Amino acid sequence: MQNITTNLKKLFYFWKRSQVPKKQQSKISKIDNLIIFLICILISIISSYKFLLLSPSNASAIYDWLLNFSEVLVICWILILVSKKELPTITSRQIILIISLLLIVQFTKLTSISSISPLSMFVPPALIISQGMGSITALAWVSIASLNWPESAISPNNTLFFISIVCASVVSVLGGRIRSRAQLLQLSIFVPLGALLSQWILIGGDQSSFLGKQELVFSNSKIFSDSLLLAIIMLFTILFMPIFESIFGLLTKARLLELADKEKPLIRRLSIEAPGTFEHTLLICCLAEEATRMIGGDIDLIKTGALYHDIGKLHAPNWFIENQDGSKNPHDEIDDPIKSAYVLQAHVDEGLKYARKNRLPKPIANFIPEHQGSLKMGYFFYKAKEKNLNVNESDFRYKGPIPQSKETAILMLADGCEAALRAMNIKASDIEALETISKIIRSRQKDGQLDDSDLSMGEIFLIKRAFLNVWKRIRHRRIQYPTSKNNTFS
Numbered sequence: 219m220q221n222i223t224t225n226l227k228k229l230f231y232f233w234k235r236s237q238v239p240k241k242q243q244s245k246i247s248k249i250d251n252l253i254i255f256l257i258c259i260l261i262s263i264i265s266s267y268k269f270l271l272l273s274p275s276n277a278s279a280i281y282d283w284l285l286n287f288s289e290v291l292v293i294c295w296i297l298i299l300v301s302k303k304e305l306p307t308i309t310s311r312q313i314i315l316i317i318s319l320l321l322i323v324q325f326t327k328l329t330s331i332s333s334i335s336p337l338s339m340f341v342p343p344a345l346i347i348s349q350g351m352g353s354i355t356a357l358a359w360v361s362i363a364s365l366n367w368p369e370s371a372i373s374p375n376n377t378l379f380f381i382s383i384v385c386a387s388v389v390s391v392l393g394g395r396i397r398s399r400a401q402l403l404q405l406s407i408f409v410p411l412g413a414l415l416s417q418w419i420l421i422g423g424d425q426s427s428f429l430g431k432q433e434l435v436f437s438n439s440k441i442f443s444d445s446l447l448l449a450i451i452m453l454f455t456i457l458f459m460p461i462f463e464s465i466f467g468l469l470t471k472a473r474l475l476e477l478a479d480k481e482k483p484l485i486r487r488l489s490i491e492a493p494g495t496f497e498h499t500l501l502i503c504c505l506a507e508e509a510t511r512m513i514g515g516d517i518d519l520i521k522t523g524a525l526y527h528d529i530g531k532l533h534a535p536n537w538f539i540e541n542q543d544g545s546k547n548p549h550d551e552i553d554d555p556i557k558s559a560y561v562l563q564a565h566v567d568e569g570l571k572y573a574r575k576n577r578l579p580k581p582i583a584n585f586i587p588e589h590q591g592s593l594k595m596g597y598f599f600y601k602a603k604e605k606n607l608n609v610n611e612s613d614f615r616y617k618g619p620i621p622q623s624k625e626t627a628i629l630m631l632a633d634g635c636e637a638a639l640r641a642m643n644i645k646a647s648d649i650e651a652l653e654t655i656s657k658i659i660r661s662r663q664k665d666g667q668l669d670d671s672d673l674s675m676g677e678i679f680l681i682k683r684a685f686l687n688v689w690k691r692i693r694h695r696r697i698q699y700p701t702s703k704n705n706t707f708s
């Protein structure tokens with residue numbers, strides 16, 4: 219009986235440890251909340267005012283209006299909830315963008331209902347939302363925009379409405395995965411083409427038996443102009459995407475890949491002025507990428523974030539051991555642990571300044587302070603203690619914050635393990651390497667650095683295995699292969 223209780227306790231303990239803590243959502247100011255609420259009210263009014271126009275004094279009309287009004291308000295709220303759930307770090311500007319697109323659709327419908335097809339109204343917003351905020355939010359937007367489409371919208375015909383929803387859903391799914399502007403351009407050609415063909419097959423065929431020759435020509439030219447308009451709007455959306463990215467802080471895959479280009483001036487400067495830090499960054503990229511792949515995180519985000527995490531070291535490259543190249547260590551020369559700790563903290567503060575100056579998106583800039591979290595600068599703290607200086611431990615800790623996402627937490631762990639793995643003997647066994655990795659990760663855990671990161675115990679286990687795999691690859695590269703006597707290879 220006691221055995222069962224102990225086992226149950228153990229099971230409960232492991233279950234509890236494996237639970238992912240609830241992700242904290244970004245805070246939205248009162249003014250932004252008010253703006254969002256007002257836009258939702260406006261959408262509800264536009265969607266439901268027709269009920270009052272029919273018979274304003276009729277009680278059942280008022281009841282219908284009230285019902286429709288609250289219905290639309292609730293679905294706007296659901297849309298906001300879905301977007302917050304999919305992207306917990308969503309900002310108020312991005313929420314305003316999502317519901318403003320809904321408002322634009324409602325408004326355009328009101329003013330030019332018969333001239334613009336739902337195809338051109340659903341697909342481009344779906345592309346923007348899926349690129350910036352993910353496929354689920356885009357799909358939710360498409361379903362809500364189509365649910366909120368009044369009866370008059372069916373006027374073009376039900377088939378066109380159905381084709382529009384299918385095209386917008388396809389764009390929502392693909393838009394969240396697309397990784398380059400070239401693929402976006404392909405999408406802006408193939409989706410209108412697909413819409414044109416399906417309209418010809420489904421609508422053109424249906425109408426040919428009922429319409430006269432002249433009406434058929436008109437119908438076909440309408441189908442063609444609808445698809446052409448869609449292609450033009452999609453091309454303009456792609457053209458203006460960098461402006462959307464900058465105004466609403468959207469971080470698209472294409473933008474991430476552009477930032478990860480090693481020819482970017484800031485990265486080039488790092489490779490020239492701080493080559494040791496650049497090498498360290500490249501190895502961290504490998505460790506972090508492998509670990510993120512293992513746990514199913516955002517690989518493009520961590521690869522780019524890792525490239526910029528130590529960019530602040532550019533302010534004083536020779537103060538960091540990896541760039542000293544055997545020359546004198548400035549820390550030894552000043553022999554002041556407090557000043558040394560100040561220089562170390564400065565690599566975070568200066569990094570954030572570089573990020574602002576180079577307009578790095580916030581999710582990338584977050585890697586700069588979060589990779590150091592509130593870690594202790596142990597070496598200088600003990601040096602200060604040795605010198606009997608009256609110092610607090612908090613003076614020798616980075617200012618934080620501790621990692622707020624899985625990706626920044628992985629980078630912190632990779633940063634900690636990189637030097638230790640690089641320094642390991644090539645003859646060391648896998649178990650020894652795994653022990654080193656586990657020791658470093660355990661110390662970060664005990665220090666509370668991973669508390670806000672969402673990483674479960676299972677994920678930490680996978681991260682350790684990923685780091686070990688990368689180390690095995692590096693060790694393999696460092697092993698000297700025997701060369702033939704006359705140095706020729708077959």
Ligand SMILES: [Fe+2]
Binds near residue numbers: 565589590
């Ligand atoms: Fe750092």
Ligand SMILES: [Fe+2]
Binds near residue numbers: 528
């Ligand atoms: Fe680093």
